[in-house]
Amino acid sequence: GAVVSQHPSRVICKSGTSVKIECRSLDFQATTMFWYRQFPKQSLMLMATSNEGSKATYEQGVEKDKFLINHASLTLSTLTVTSAHPEDSSFYICSALDFWADSGGAETQYFGPGTRLLVL
């Protein structure tokens, strides 16, 4: 249980284009998901909290108009990087809260495999 998937796993795009990344909870429903970005040899930095049926909550310094988040269903959240630039190249990881997971507590986040974005 508590499996989270992401698609695509890797993507290359041209500067100025937009890229959509999907995060799915495969065998459970998730009212809350999170989006992180991670640079090489660094820790995870929370970008935003995705709430099903409502607007996402962004962390300080994260541009909400650049990183669009949509959580339209209980199993899917999407992150769209708009007008991507080379500095947006990073590893984007999502997580989901599974309140009924066999391991961990209600606060345990289960992570997807990540999406590596390269902007040329």
Add this chain to the structure above:
Amino acid sequence: GESVGLHLPTLSVQEGDNSIINCAYSNSASDYFIWYKQESGKGPQFIIDIRSNMDKRQGQRVTVLLNKTVKHLSLQIAATQPGDSAVYFCAENSGGSNYKLTFGKGTLLTVNP
């Protein structure tokens, strides 16, 4: 601001030895802690968690110790195996209803055969 940090950025051990990974946290309001393992190019994988009303919790080959007096968390891995090689992160939840986690810097564990 308050953050979670690690004492050792890298740790190298021999196969079969026990490993200890340490983490210092500064938010005294944190009441829930998690250890994650991240292999290269993959997302973090849940290992074990502990609540602030406990000081020790054991799993399969892993033990987490919590010392609230000095705000210290550790992960012990028994009989370390090559497959344990990864980056290990501690994360804390400050108790808010938003369930947000703050991650530490990470420790790279290398297991030598």
